[in-house]
Amino acid sequence: MNSxxxxxxxxxxxxxxxxxxxxxxxxxxxxxxxxAGGRMPWWLSGISHHMSGYSAVMFTGYAGIxxxxxxxxxxxxxxxxxxxxxxxxxxxxxxLNRLRSRLHVASPLEYLKNRYNVPTQQALAWSGLLLKxxxxxxxxxxxxxxxxxxxxxxxxxxxxxxGAITAVYCTVGGLWADALTELGQFVIQLFAGLTMLVxxxxxxxxxxxxxxxxxxxxxxxAEPTAGPYTVTFLLAYLFIKTFEYxxxxxxxxxxxxxxxSARSATRSARLSAILWLVWPAVLFFPMWAxxxxxxxxxxxxxxxxxxxxxQLLPHGLLGLVVVGFFSHTMAMCSSDANSISAVFTxxxxxxxxxxxRSWDNRAGLLAARLSTLAFLALSMALATQINSPAFxxxxxxxxxxxxxxxxxxxxxxMLGLLRPFHxxxxxxxxxxxxxxxxxxxxTNYDLHGSVKTDVALQYxxxxxxxxxxxxxxxxxxLKPEDTPERDALIETINSDGGGGGPRGGAASVPGxxxxxxxxxxxxxxxx
Numbered sequence: 155m156n157s158x159x160x161x162x163x164x165x166x167x168x169x170x171x172x173x174x175x176x177x178x179x180x181x182x183x184x185x186x187x188x189x190a191g192g193r194m195p196w197w198l199s200g201i202s203h204h205m206s207g208y209s210a211v212m213f214t215g216y217a218g219i220x221x222x223x224x225x226x227x228x229x230x231x232x233x234x235x236x237x238x239x240x241x242x243x244x245x246x247x248x249x250l251n252r253l254r255s256r257l258h259v260a261s262p263l264e265y266l267k268n269r270y271n272v273p274t275q276q277a278l279a280w281s282g283l284l285l286k287x288x289x290x291x292x293x294x295x296x297x298x299x300x301x302x303x304x305x306x307x308x309x310x311x312x313x314x315x316x317g318a319i320t321a322v323y324c325t326v327g328g329l330w331a332d333a334l335t336e337l338g339q340f341v342i343q344l345f346a347g348l349t350m351l352v353x354x355x356x357x358x359x360x361x362x363x364x365x366x367x368x369x370x371x372x373x374x375x376a377e378p379t380a381g382p383y384t385v386t387f388l389l390a391y392l393f394i395k396t397f398e399y400x401x402x403x404x405x406x407x408x409x410x411x412x413x414x415s416a417r418s419a420t421r422s423a424r425l426s427a428i429l430w431l432v433w434p435a436v437l438f439f440p441m442w443a444x445x446x447x448x449x450x451x452x453x454x455x456x457x458x459x460x461x462x463x464x465q466l467l468p469h470g471l472l473g474l475v476v477v478g479f480f481s482h483t484m485a486m487c488s489s490d491a492n493s494i495s496a497v498f499t500x501x502x503x504x505x506x507x508x509x510x511r512s513w514d515n516r517a518g519l520l521a522a523r524l525s526t527l528a529f530l531a532l533s534m535a536l537a538t539q540i541n542s543p544a545f546x547x548x549x550x551x552x553x554x555x556x557x558x559x560x561x562x563x564x565x566x567x568m569l570g571l572l573r574p575f576h577x578x579x580x581x582x583x584x585x586x587x588x589x590x591x592x593x594x595x596x597t598n599y600d601l602h603g604s605v606k607t608d609v610a611l612q613y614x615x616x617x618x619x620x621x622x623x624x625x626x627x628x629x630x631x632l633k634p635e636d637t638p639e640r641d642a643l644i645e646t647i648n649s650d651g652g653g654g655g656p657r658g659g660a661a662s663v664p665g666x667x668x669x670x671x672x673x674x675x676x677x678x679x680x681x
Contacts, residue, residue: 159304162473166342167319170335170484174323177331184518187328188260188496189411196418198333200425203409205336205343206489207235207399207430211296212437217459220441221450223383224375227441230383232434234392235399236427242400243423248416249571249647250400250407255415256646261500262407262493262567268643269570270580272505277587279501282404282563286494287529289403289556290487291536297484298537304464304476310538316484317534324488324530325523329412332488339484346475347437353466354440357447367443375442382611390616394557397619402564403556404493405486416650487533495526558598561619562590565626575627576644579635582626590622 185191194202220227253259263282266275298312307315323331355363368376379385400423401407410419441459444450448465450458463475499521503510513521566583569575597614598606 158469159473159476163477166477169338170319171322173335173338174327174331177323177327177334181328181330181519183515184260184496184499184522186330187519187522188492188500189254189408190329190333192254192412192414194329194333194409194412194414196413196421197425198337199409199413199418199422201340201429202333202336202489203239203406203422203426204429204433205340206332206405206409206486207426208434208486211293212434213459214296214456215454216438217441217444218450218452218455219383220438221444221455221458223380224371224377224442225438226378226380226383228435228438229378230388230391232430232438234388235395236430238392238396239399239423239427239430241396243420243427246400246568246571247410247419247423250410251413251416251419252647254411257643259500261496262401262404262411263497263501265643265647266501266567266570269640270566270583274566274580274583274587275501276505277584278563278567279497281559281587281591283494283497283502283529285556285559285563286403286490287533287536290490290529290533291539292556293487294534294537301476304460304472313534313537317487317530320484320488320491321527321530324491325526328522329408329492332492333409333412335484335488342474342477346477347433349471350440350463350467350475351436353471354443354447354462357466358443363443364439367446370446371442372445375445384610384612386610387612387615390612390619391557394561394615394619397564397568398557398560400568402560402568403490404497405489408489408493408496487530491526491529491533494529495522498525498529557615558594558618559591562587562594562622565590565619565622569623569626571644571647573644573648575630576636576641577634578626578630579633579637579640581633581635582629585629586622586626589625590618593621594618 181187216227216231219231250262253262253265257265259265263275263279266278294313294317295309297316298307298309301307301312301316302309305312323335327334355361358367374380379388399406401410409422413419413422440462444455444458444462448458448461450456450461463472467475499510499518503521503525510521565586566578569578570583594614594617597609597617600606
């Protein structure tokens with residue numbers, strides 16, 4: 155990178171900070187900070203949902219998969235995500251929106267204390283928080299890895315720079331800042347991705363390379379599944395991503411909650427699904443063609459895309475593509491930080507602190523911003539250890555840890571929204587959660603903590619979710635815990651009509667008492 159590339163990069167950081175500061179004027183309470191007050195347009199929510207779903211791991215870990223195995227990187231990753239979001243557009247998106255508009259909550263998990271009980275809510279909140287620290291740590295490490303290729307910065311320096319810039323705009327402007335910066339990042343990524351595609355096609359002989367290049371690539375590069383990414387893995391991943399990308403990891407749930415109605419949430423999900431179907435294919439083609447243009451230096455080929463951009467792009471355009479790398483990572487990490495802050499301030503803190511149950515607007519916003527900073531700091535600290543033996547490498551954290559552990563956390567949260575599972579109560583939820591976590595451990599590690607090498611990847615990621623799902627259903631049938639109050643809550647989430655307008659349906663905030671004990675839960679929906 156030369157001075158022109160640095161100018162592009164610094165200019166991008168400046169714009170992101172400026173958007174965050176501008177968004178500050180739209181944040182009056184925690185409803186605005188966590189759910190945009192229920193006023194976010196469906197198209198902005200859809201773009202934000204899409205951009206918050208992937209990071210620079212796309213250009214490192216998945217670039218390595220594309221380099222080694224070809225189109226399987228698309229077929230076993232973004233395609234199942236697109237299908238899963240499409241399924242959730244009607245199944246989950248409108249119900250998640252009704253959590254805000256009907257139950258007046260600001261965190262996706264707030265409804266769990268009434269759907270199940272407080273211990274269930276706390277189990278899911280704490281385990282999800284710890285998993286997200288690891289997940290976002292992997293994202294910081296991915297972007298720092300790319301930055302080191304272009305600038306020679308150390309991993310720690312790269313993590314600190316990207317984390318500090320993200321911290322400024324997402325703590326000042328909340329979800330509004332996240333969504334608006336993600337819109338800007340989407341536009342930047344659109345230009346950067348198309349630029350890279352055009353230059354690679356030019357290197358390979360023109361537009362005809364889209365269909366002629368495959369005979370020149372390594373054997374099997376055009377196969378839909380290859381290596382450890384088998385058909386079984388594809389089906390398992392589809393199952394996992396249907397839960398994860400419809401709100402199972404909370405940040406995507408906030409995008410649906412932020413729209414003004416259930417119908418808008420459905421439209422938002424459909425837009426995101428279309429983007430997932432189309433845009434990753436544009437980004438992936440240069441990665442598929444990379445073996446003809448560069449020779450990866452790392453064993454997992456995670457440096458292949460960075461080497462290709464450094465070799466092919468002129469200065470200025472190189473800076474634009476590097477900005478594209480940053481855009482995805484900062485989008486995902488800021489959205490995760492906001493969702494974790496919501497869970498901490500709305501679900502965890504009130505259980506342990508009487509003062510937290512009576513925060514006014516000012517105190518609630520201060521707590522939201524401080525917890526956002528704390529989460530970012532912890533994830534950045536962990537990112538410096540991401541290549542340690544405990545985590546192995548970036549892609550294993552993203553695929554194995556997140557996919558494997560997401561299921562036990564998401565199953566009680568997501569299925570608890572649906573009428574067919576109304577019999578599953580606290581016992582089913584906690585049993586499902588605990589058994590899923592144990593299943594993840596024993597499919598990946600032995601009793602002494604050593605990593606297992608004889609278990610196929612698809613089983614490592616799929617078994618925890620499958621076991622959680624089966625136990626959630628079976629325990630619910632054997633020990634039904636449905637009550638009139640829980641059935642009424644589920645019916646509220648599932649029924650059409652009502653809900654109020656954007657401001658009328660805004661989430662409750664500290665200081666707005668809706669019941670005598672100040673928990674923010676309508677009296678009629680309590681156990």
